[in-house]
Amino acid sequence: MAYPKIPAQQQDRLPGRETEMHPQAEFIRDSYKGSGKLAGKVALISGGDSGIGRAAAVHFAREGADVAIMYLDEHEDAENAKRMVEAEGQLCLLLPGDIRDSRHCNDAVEQTVKTFGRLDVLVNNAGRQEVQTRLEDITDEQWEKTFATNIHGYFYLTRAALPHLKAGASIINTTSINSFIGNPILVDYTSTKGAIDGFTRALSQQLIERDIRVNQIAPGPIWTPLQPPSLGKHDPELLEDFGSQMPMGRCGQPSELGPAYVYLASEDSSYVSGQTIHINGGKVVNG
Template sequence: MAYPKIHAQKQDRLPGLERELQPPAEFIRDSYKGSGKLAGKVALVSGGDSGIGRAAAVHFAREGADVAIMYLDEHQDAEDAKRMIEAEGQRCLLLPGDIRDSSYCKDAVEQTVKTLGQLDVLVNNAGRQEVQTRLEDITDEQWEKTFATNIHGYFYLTRAALRHLKAGASIINTTSINSFIGNPMLVDYTSTKGAIDGFTRALSQQLIERDIRVNQIAPGPIWTPLQPPSLGKHDPELLEDFGSQMPMGRCGQPSELGPAYVYLACEDSTYVSGQTIHINGGKVVNG
């Protein structure tokens, strides 16, 4: 299969915009055939307007789930995601707001249940990253924003969702290859992903008695709007052939992660909890 070449580019806005990615990302392959694995289910996906979150949401819809999408303020991207979900014959609820706000997280959960009737799958995926090559250059504001978005939001949202999640429900967290190998340009981001690893493992043990599974996916370099306003803004040339350092010699597409979210969301993974699925182009991390 031919994969598109990534060229040098940047975006000045954080979070980045899916519509400005060149080349556009792929979210779901035409060859992916849904088989009703999530029929009658409802999923809530943070950061579901673009990137990996949108891929998860669209795959869920093709498998028969209705989907609520949380996002900050990328309204056009969110509308595009909604159209993709509705094209699969499923309902989509858009929930703009700041994941760092505990009250927003609680309200998003309540709106999801009120509008779509229930909650079966929670995907904690929203995230931010900024490049700093020296620890001394990470400001208090950057450090706090990164933690508030990448781990506090996971906690707020999961806490709010638990009162609605019943036996058989699934929580899926998005971590990163960076927490397993380290990234010298993304110290604060990498630290939050390590926190997500611990959150996933500890919570999985706590919720086993409720028959709620908690797992995580650790992406490698994936072509999403997270990259141009962080790596690209620091140095647009960093995105030239993005992901070429991986054993497969390229970055991944969101479409290559969506099926893993389906697996962890559906009954195929009923004997799996506290685990990490690494989707990173062949990098062995042993974690």
Template sequence: MSNNFPPQKQDRLPGRETEMNPPAEFIREDYRGSGKLAGKVALITGGDSGIGRAAAIHFAREGADVAIVYFDEHDDAAEAKRLVEAEGRRCIIIPGDVRDSAFCKAAVDETVKSLGGLHVLVNNAGHQVVQTRLEDITDEQWETTFAINIHGYFYMARAALEHLSPGSSIINTTSINSFVGNAMLVDYTSTKGAIDGFTRSLSQQLIERDIRVNQVAPGPIWTPLQPASIGQHDPQKVASLGSEMPMGRAGQPSELGPAYVYLASNDSSYVSGQTIHVNGGKVVNG
């Protein structure tokens, strides 16, 4: 597998899956579900595209019903819903802004009402804007990045806890950047460091309730966030995405989905407060 991305950009955040060239891969044809999540309900923020869509499809193939929370990418969300339903599972899509705590509670409540419960929360919605100088990060950019990337995780987790029972799982999406740093993404990287601390602290608090909290740390993955952020800064950087990793390429969302299945299922019953690094071979020791 190798990169085959032409230089490109998208002119709005969040990015759109429908504008990706080439399209991303969300699940491999040879992935065989085995009922690991049968009877479960999962809520996934940012589930319309990229890593979130991959998690949704993998969860569905493993037997879960899925609620997808997204911002305003209605076509992407409709396609994600179609793909989940093609796996024979129920799916609802919920548009809204995770920066709003009231919306997060309403999304959780709608999930429980429509799908009959909640067992897995995946906090995945994310926002990043490239700035190569700290002085160019405005107050608005800094506050927006934190509001989406970490405040939304807190709001969703707090709302979900009322409904999560022993054996349930919270999975947060962090990033390789919080472990190695990224000169172009200081605010984004800072939020991912906050997610690391949130995951570890919450895991300790919820152990007594038998609710596991873990995180996945992707490296460079072919998602709409890349052309919509890095591509706006320099479309050529999209063409070389992931070339600096030991494997020499970017990953596909399909290569992330199984990590979320593991953390959502009983296979990880002795795992909490931990990070799965899916980054193309970069050793980060964290």
């Protein structure tokens, strides 16, 4: 299969915009056939307007789930994601707001349950990254924003969701290859992903007695709106042939992660908790 090469590009605003990326990302393959694995279930996805979150949303919908999508303020991206979910015959609720605000996380969960009557799957996926080549150049503001988005938001949302999650529910966290191999120009981002790893493992042990599974997915270089306003803004040439350093010689598409989220959300993974699925183009890592 031919995969598009990524040209040099940048965006000037965090979070990035899916609509401004070229080429456009692929979210689900025409060949992916749903089989009702999530029929009747409801999923809440942070950062579900674009990238990996949108791929999870559309795959869940093709498997029969209704989806609530949290996002900051990328309204056009969110509307496009909603259209894709609805095209699969499922309902979609859009929940704009800042995941760094615990009250917003509480409200998002309450609106989801009020709208759909239940909550079965939580995907913690929203994230931010910003390039700095020297630790001394990471300001207090950048450090705090990155942690507030990438791990505090996971905690707030999970805490709000737990009273509504019943036996058999699934929590899926998006971590990163960077926490396993380190990234010298994304120190704060990499640190938050290490925190997510610990959060996933500890919480999985705590919730086993409630029959709630907690797992995580560790993407490698995936073509999402995280990249142009961070790597691309630092140096547009960094995105030229993005992912070519991986053993497969290319970046991944969000469509290549969606089925893994389905697996962890469904009964197919009923004997899996506290684990990491590495989707990174063939890079062997420990953990």
